[in-house]
Amino acid sequence: METKKKHLKKYAILFPRLLALIATFLAAIITATSHEKARIFTISFEAKYSDSPALKYFVIANVIASIYGLLLLFLPLDNSFWRFIVVPDVVVIMLLSTSISAALAIAHVGKKGNYHAGWLPICGQFHKYCDQVTAGLAAGFVGIVVYLLLVLYSFYSLFHHSLHI
């Protein structure tokens, strides 16, 4: 009965990890495949995610987070490593949070422009590209919120595990 309850708790942890894995994977894929060509006054422009280093960093960070999530799924449930999962979790959270704030800053300039610097918004011409990048950023947000809740839970269980030895 005791081991069954422990297993139930560990399955309850695995489901948010699966959700976070799916979210980060989707974020990387959606942003990496955003691509649009547009013609403005007979000059054809092309918008790709690799034009902006912030979006490149966002894709790379989400790829690293999804590889980490995938590797974690293969860890057996009885392993005592699950207690120290807080440390790589915090590292992945820092990667994800920095990448999403950088991508949001650059996407904000792309959507609204910056009047004072003379930077025109590009979303008016590239609708599909903008929408796809927005969707990728939203998926990244879901990923980092779930990871934050997971790390809080790991921290709580670390604290209580050392209390009730």
Place this chain on the structure above:
Amino acid sequence: MAVEIGDKAEAECKSNQEIAVTRKPIGYVIPVLRLLTFAATLSATLVMALNKQTKTFVVATVGTTPIKATFTAKFSHTPAFVFFVIANGMASFHSILMLVIELFGHKYDLKGLRFVIIPVLDIFTVALISGAANAAAFMGELGRNGNSHARWNKICDRFKKYCDHGSAAMLVSFIAVLILIIITAISILKLHKRNSTSYSTLH
């Protein structure tokens, strides 16, 4: 023999209590690190908030008289820098609060919850500051190099002082992130050690 064992256990219990009472000295590593973080985040906030440069350019020439226009570069033009200032301000407030609690607040404790809340708040501040420093760094990189694909021109060749001050503030903020990570790691280790030693004598 049971009485002897009982007496020995009582003496051991008393000596453990004595050890618990006399374990008062405050380690100086964490307060010094928190002071450094406070100094770093406060200076990053102030340098970025007072970052302003006004310059007049010759925009066009009509005949022989040049038309001048004045442009200002401020931190509030860019939402990323505004977030940077606010986040560093909150982090400096957090640092000074934690410093005061550690130095003067040993009597106040809420059912042992204090030793959990401090590392959790530290983790929040680390995530906040790292996000803010990173967003500001990418915006600064955009201002320094421009983006030829989106036709966004660089501004650093004209507003050199603004760019230099901004990069100095970002550098200091990244140093603050590093120190905050060290503080968080030490707090979590102390928490783990405190829990495993204080409750192992209950068995």
